[in-house]
Amino acid sequence: MSLKHRLLNLSMHDPAQTVNMPLIVTPPEDNDMVLSELKGGANPLQRTNDTAQCDPSLCRIYRYTPMPTIVVDANLCIVEVSDSHLTLSGQSRAALLNTCICDITPHMIPVSDITSLYGAIRAAISTKEIQLIQDIYLKDSKSHFQLQVTPIFQDRTLIYIVFEARKMTRGRSEASDHHTHVNETYKILVDTVKDYAIFMLDTRGNITTWNPGAAILKGYSASEIIGKHFSVFYSPEDRLNHKPEKGLMMCLRDGRMEDEGWRYRQDESRFWANVMIRPIYEFGRHVGFVKVTRDLTERKAAEARLITAFEESSRLKTDFLANMSHEIRTPMNGMLLALSMLTDTGLNGEQLEYASIIEDSTSLLLQIINDILDYSKLSSGSFSLTSDIVSVDSVVSAVVRNCKSCLKTGVELSSSMPSDFPQAVKGDPLRYRQVLQNLVGNAVKFTERGYVKVSTSFAIDAEDPTLFNISTEVADSGVGVPESALNTLFTPFTRFADSTRRRYQGTGLGLSICKSLVELMNGSVGYRPNLDGGGSIFWFTVKMARTDILAPSKPLAGFLAESSENLIKKLRDIAPRKNILLVEDNLVNHMVMLKLLQSFGFERVDAAWDGAEAVRLVKQTPLSYNLVLMDISMPVLDGLEATSQIRSMKIDVPIIALTGNALKGDAETYLAKGMNDYLGKPVHRNHLLQALWKWLGT
Amino acid sequence: MAPTTATETVEKPPKTEAPPKLSDMEGSIDQITFEQILEMDDEDDRDFSHGIVFGFFDQAESTFEKMEKALKEKKLAELSSLGHFLKGSSATLGLSKVKDACEKIQHYGARKDETGTNDEPDENVCLVNIEKTLLECKKDYKEVEDFLRRYYGESPSS
Numbered sequence: 135m136s137l138k139h140r141l142l143n144l145s146m147h148d149p150a151q152t153v154n155m156p157l158i159v160t161p162p163e164d165n166d167m168v169l170s171e172l173k174g175g176a177n178p179l180q181r182t183n184d185t186a187q188c189d190p191s192l193c194r195i196y197r198y199t200p201m202p203t204i205v206v207d208a209n210l211c212i213v214e215v216s217d218s219h220l221t222l223s224g225q226s227r228a229a230l231l232n233t234c235i236c237d238i239t240p241h242m243i244p245v246s247d248i249t250s251l252y253g254a255i256r257a258a259i260s261t262k263e264i265q266l267i268q269d270i271y272l273k274d275s276k277s278h279f280q281l282q283v284t285p286i287f288q289d290r291t292l293i294y295i296v297f298e299a300r301k302m303t304r305g306r307s308e309a310s311d312h313h314t315h316v317n318e319t320y321k322i323l324v325d326t327v328k329d330y331a332i333f334m335l336d337t338r339g340n341i342t343t344w345n346p347g348a349a350i351l352k353g354y355s356a357s358e359i360i361g362k363h364f365s366v367f368y369s370p371e372d373r374l375n376h377k378p379e380k381g382l383m384m385c386l387r388d389g390r391m392e393d394e395g396w397r398y399r400q401d402e403s404r405f406w407a408n409v410m411i412r413p414i415y416e417f418g419r420h421v422g423f424v425k426v427t428r429d430l431t432e433r434k435a436a437e438a439r440l441i442t443a444f445e446e447s448s449r450l451k452t453d454f455l456a457n458m459s460h461e462i463r464t465p466m467n468g469m470l471l472a473l474s475m476l477t478d479t480g481l482n483g484e485q486l487e488y489a490s491i492i493e494d495s496t497s498l499l500l501q502i503i504n505d506i507l508d509y510s511k512l513s514s515g516s517f518s519l520t521s522d523i524v525s526v527d528s529v530v531s532a533v534v535r536n537c538k539s540c541l542k543t544g545v546e547l548s549s550s551m552p553s554d555f556p557q558a559v560k561g562d563p564l565r566y567r568q569v570l571q572n573l574v575g576n577a578v579k580f581t582e583r584g585y586v587k588v589s590t591s592f593a594i595d596a597e598d599p600t601l602f603n604i605s606t607e608v609a610d611s612g613v614g615v616p617e618s619a620l621n622t623l624f625t626p627f628t629r630f631a632d633s634t635r636r637r638y639q640g641t642g643l644g645l646s647i648c649k650s651l652v653e654l655m656n657g658s659v660g661y662r663p664n665l666d667g668g669g670s671i672f673w674f675t676v677k678m679a680r681t682d683i684l685a686p687s688k689p690l691a692g693f694l695a696e697s698s699e700n701l702i703k704k705l706r707d708i709a710p711r712k713n714i715l716l717v718e719d720n721l722v723n724h725m726v727m728l729k730l731l732q733s734f735g736f737e738r739v740d741a742a743w744d745g746a747e748a749v750r751l752v753k754q755t756p757l758s759y760n761l762v763l764m765d766i767s768m769p770v771l772d773g774l775e776a777t778s779q780i781r782s783m784k785i786d787v788p789i790i791a792l793t794g795n796a797l798k799g800d801a802e803t804y805l806a807k808g809m810n811d812y813l814g815k816p817v818h819r820n821h822l823l824q825a826l827w828k829w830l831g832t
Numbered sequence: 833m834a835p836t837t838a839t840e841t842v843e844k845p846p847k848t849e850a851p852p853k854l855s856d857m858e859g860s861i862d863q864i865t866f867e868q869i870l871e872m873d874d875e876d877d878r879d880f881s882h883g884i885v886f887g888f889f890d891q892a893e894s895t896f897e898k899m900e901k902a903l904k905e906k907k908l909a910e911l912s913s914l915g916h917f918l919k920g921s922s923a924t925l926g927l928s929k930v931k932d933a934c935e936k937i938q939h940y941g942a943r944k945d946e947t948g949t950n951d952e953p954d955e956n957v958c959l960v961n962i963e964k965t966l967l968e969c970k971k972d973y974k975e976v977e978d979f980l981r982r983y984y985g986e987s988p989s990s
Contacts, residue, residue, distance in 0.1 A: 449950075456949040472864070514950060722888045722921035729872040729880060767916050794919050794935070816865045816923040 202299040204243065208292045210235045210255070222275075222299065235297070244279050244299055246270050253417070258285040259292060270299075278302040331427040335411075337420055339364050339382055351429055353400035364425065367397045369404075385411045385423060397427065406434040449514070456510040459503045466500050471818060478699060505643045508568075509626060512650040519654055520806035523681060524563040526604060527551060530588055533570050537578045537586075545581050547574075549588040556592065559602055561678035564802050565651050569659070570606060572644045573672045577610040584611025584667055595677060603657075605675045611667035623661055624649040652676060701827050702734065709735035712760040712830055716741050717748040717776065718792065719768040723815070727763065727792075730822060745771030749779045752787070761829055762789045763813075766804065774807045781808040788829040792817060852982050860976050865926025878984065885980050888921055892930070892973055899937070899966055908955060911962055912941025927976050933969035937962050 193214065196205050202219035206212050215230045223230075223242040230238065236248065245251045245267055254265040265283040272279060279299050286294040324332045324345045331348030333341055340363050344356035352359075352367060359366075365378035372378070372395070385391035390412045397407040408428040414421055473496065477489050511517045534549050541547055570588070577586045587609045595601035615623060626646040645659075652659045657676035664671045714731060716739055718724040724741065731739050740759075742748040745768050752759060762780070766773040777789050791804040791812035801812045810829065813821055854863050869881045895918045902910040915937030922931040939948040940961045952958055 453945070453947075453950060457947050460947050460949075468862075468864070511949065720891075720917060720920045720924075722884055722891060723924045725880075725884050725887065726869060726872070726924050733872060765920070767913065794916060794923060815920055816862070816868075816926060818865075819868055819871075 196296070199298075202244075204230070204235065204297040206235050206295050206297070208294075210295070212238075213294070219299070241272055241274075243281065243297060244270055244272055245281055254281070254283045255295065258283045258295060262287055329428070331425075333425055334414070335364055335382075335423040335425060337422055339378060339423070342422065348427070351399075351405070351427060352397075358400075367427075369396060369398060381409075381411060382423065386413055386420070389413065394430065405429045405431040452510045452514050455506050456514075459507040459510070463500070463503050463507070466496060466503065470496050470500065471820070475820065505647060508647050509643045512647060512654075513626075517650075517654065519562040519565060520802055521560055521679075522563055522806045523558050524561045524566060524678060525558055526566070526590060527555065527557070529563055529567045529570065530590060530606075533567060533574050534588060536571065537574050540575070540578050541586075542578075542582055544583045545578070546585045547578065547588075548585070549590070551590045552592075555590065556602065556680065558681055559604065559678040560681040561604075561655065561676065564805075565655060566604075566676060566678075569648045569651050569674055569676075570608075572648050573606075573608040573674070576644065576672070577608050577612060577670070581610045581612030581669065584669070586610045586612075600680055601677045602680060603675050604678055605673060607671060607673040609664050609667075609671045610669040611664065612669040614663060614668055614670050615661060620661070624659065648674065701823050704831060705823065705827050706735040708831060710737050712736060713738040713740070713758050715739075715748060715751060715759045715762045717743075717745065717762065717768070717773065718765045719743050720765070723765070723792075727817065730817070730819060734823065734826065744768045745773055745776030745779075748776050752780050752785060753783065756783065756785050759787050761826070762787055763792055764789050764809070765792045766794075774804065774809075777804075777808045790825055790829065852979060854983075857976065857979050860927065860929045860972060860979070862926035862928045865924070869925060882984055885925065885984065888925055888927075889977060889980075891921060892918060892977075896966070896970055896973075899962075903959065903963060903966065906955070906959060908941045908943060908958055908962075910941070912938050915939075915941055927973075929972040930969060930976060933965050933972060936965045937969065940965065 196203055196214045196216055199216050200218050201216070202222040203214075203216040204212055204219060205214040212230050212233050212235055215227055220227060220230075222244070225238075225242060235243065236251070240246065240248050240251060243251065245254075246269075250267055254267050257263075258265045262285055264285075267281040267283065270279040270281060271277075279301055282296075282298045282300065284296040284298070285292060286296065324343075327345060327347045328350055329347060330345075331351040332345045333348050334343040336342050340361055341359050342361075344354070344359055348359075349355055363378075365373050368378055381391050381393060390410065392411075393409045395407060395409075396404045397409070398404050406429070408430050410426045411423050413423050470493070473489060473493055477486065477493075481489060508517075530549050530551065534547055538547055574586065574588060588606065589609070590604065590606045592605070593603045595603050624645050626643055649659050652674045655676035655678075657674060659672070659674040662671050662673075663669075714736055716724065716727055716731070718727060718741075724743075728739060728741070740751060742751055745764075747770075748762065748764065749771065752762070764773040764777060768776075771779075773791060780787070780789065788810045789808070791801070791809045792815060793800065793804065793812055794815040801814075804812050811825055813825055854861060854866060869884060870878070873880045895914055899911060899914050902914065915934045919931050919934035919938060922928075922934060935948075936946050939946060940952070940958045942948065943952050943955070943958055944950065945952050946961075952961075
């Protein structure tokens with residue numbers, strides 16, 4: 135095959151070939167020029183022979199030179215090989231002579247691959263200058279070589295090419311031209327970077343260079359890692375999913391690849407890394423990748439700390455609110471109590487008026503504090519619903535009755551409900567009432583004239599026929615909601631109505647509590663403008679279960695306005711005929727309660743010291759007790775369990791809980807467990823009096 | 833004689849002053865509640881309230897002992913129930929500081945925070961909190977005990 139053809143066949147793009155990045159110093163020039171120069175020469179072979187015959191003694195130079203040398207003629211056919219080369223390659227002279235240099239195994243020349251050999255030959259011929267192929271590594275002898283390719287021209291005719299292999303004592307060659315200088319500069323730069331791992335991969339992903347940053351970040355020294363595949367930095371799962379290989383493919387396709395993820399150090403600890411890979415091309419041929427890895431663990435940890443700090447501050451806020459409201463509620467209750475006693479002391483008209491103002495303000499404050507407590511409980515997720523029999527009808531009428539007193543003159547409050555509405559459903563009556571009370575309370579507050587209408591309807595749930603969807607709508611002809619406030623209507627602490635003028639009081643929590651409560655009851659709440667009258671329509675739906683049991687007929691706690699003087703008189707009249715069971719394990723409390731009851735004129739008070747005793751006493755004489763006062767936490771059997779057992783005997787004696795747990799939710803649990811009422815400890819005389827009258831006197 | 837008496841009063845501070853006033857203990861004793869107990873006494877003696885108050889002393893001291901034992905044995909539930917128990921009687925007497933401390937013990941024992949609002953999963957945190965609160969509780973108790981003993985005309989226990 136002629137040189138022309140061989141050169142034409144030279145392939146610069148051979149993706150299957152791995153190259154250890156030989157540095158071919160001078161880039162090749164235009165092929166045609168080279169070829170035309172070759173054509174222009176006279177018979178090169180003739181000349182070669184002529185020269186060879188000129189002075190045969192000079193041939194000995196190449197035969198006995200200690201530097202392994204091959205001399206080829208213009209057809210790349212080997213015409214001389216030095217003894218030193220035969221020693222290096224382990225071949226016989228006969229095997230090499232008259233063979234084309236392209237046909238012998240590359241590492242025998244020595245050169246890493248045939249492509250770089252072609253490249254060097256082309257460059258040497260076209261530039262007529264010496265070419266140097268550096269960094270040739272021979273696995274057998276474990277040594278590095280550089281191959282000097284010297285074209286020998288006679289005038290413009292190529293007569294020989296001399297290949298001289300020089301063994302490198304150091305790992306790298308020391309070429310001193312500009313290119314190397316630039317490379318050295320970059321190498322120093324890269325070696326100075328300590329915060330980034332910067333290293334190179336060959337086309338297959340094997341690591342070829344390693345900077346100190348990489349050593350620090352990944353824990354491998356250069357000698358440990360060079361030659362290994364870069365997938366060692368990945369987790370086993372990533373390796374199984376061929377993530378490293380896919381990354382390289384993506385990088386080749388897109389020209390770059392960036393990724394964030396866990397990478398592993400030599401000691402198997404992991405760090406959160408930002409990885410950037412770019413392919414490297416040399417003379418248009420892909421020779422490998424450069425990879426830059428940054429450790430973002432700190433940044434990621436900082437982000438996590440920020441999130442934790444945010445959650446913590448949010449929790450602190452909730453705790454703070456809960457603590458504050460809890461602390462404020464106690465003195466508030468004291469004030470209310472003292473106030474109710476004050477109004478019993480025979481005040482004159484003016485004093486009564488002031489007292490009622492104080493009472494109104496205190497009740498409002500208490501309501502706000504309870505709202506905040508509810509809110510903080512809801513937002514901390516520690517809020518529970520109870521399941522009880524609900525008479526929606528009576529809840530609605532109670533709310534309507536309750537709100538009537540706040541109606542502005544000329545506003546009509548009415549409620550409607552279909553006649554086939556179920557008499558009783560199963561759900562949380564107090565929560566349902568709380569939502570309704572809030573919506574109706576708002577409507578009443580914001581309506582100066584016209585009407586407030588409450589309408590309730592029901593439908594059987596489409597998915598679960600044992601459930602009812604109860605929809606309740608509160609329509610008013612009040613001020614309505616401005617469009618700007620629609621988005622934040624159910625957001626905590628936002629208020630829109632006349633907040634600057636403080637015309638309407640409140641925390642801005644009401645609707646957000648409603649939203650949370652309704653969602654707890656698997657429903658939703660919403661707003662739409664009232665087209666008939668220009669006010670608002672607030673609606674909400676809740677899911678409640680069907681039931682056949684009827685709701686208890688006696689309404690729950692109501693404010694008794696009767697003076698305590700009167701009550702004591704009336705109670706003393708009936709007390710001697712009533713039989714009370716007192717269940718209390720604490721001696722001190724027991725004694726005080728007995729004394730209190732005696733002071734009211736009760737003569738028959740039986741004592742039980744724990745729940746089991748109470749159940750036994752009730753069982754013995756089922757009809758004898760008119761009322762049970764029941765402590766909650768007691769040894770043997772607690773008050774709740776005792777109540778359940780008494781109720782399971784179908785005995786409906788009123789049971790009043792005596793509780794030290796003043797939290798709203800607790801009290802509601804007691805009611806749900808079948809108790810009829812509750813008194814917080816310390817039991818105040820007036821409260822006891824009112825509760826006793828409520829359950830015995832009527 | 834008059835000047836001598838005056839000197840003596842100055843030299844012997846409140847101990848002999850009889851009887852101390854409830855309003856002096858505003859922070860520790862809820863006046864309304866305690867007066868409610870006093871109102872239950874017969875007109876001519878204080879037998880009822882005396883019995884109740886001294887009954888409470890016995891109860892409190894034995895409860896503190898039980899609490900200390902439970903604390904050593906790290907029985908949180910037991911501590912919570914003891915806290916609840918003493919909370920009940922201290923509340924009835926209006927001993928608000930003692931009551932508040934007992935309530936905290938009740939909450940801590942139930943693996944909650946001070947107010948009972950949030951969970952406290954770390955048992956050791958709960959125990960440390962209880963230990964601290966119990967110390968305060970006993971201090972507050974000692975204060976009202978001394979006061980009440982003086983109130984009922986006894987010399988305070990050392």
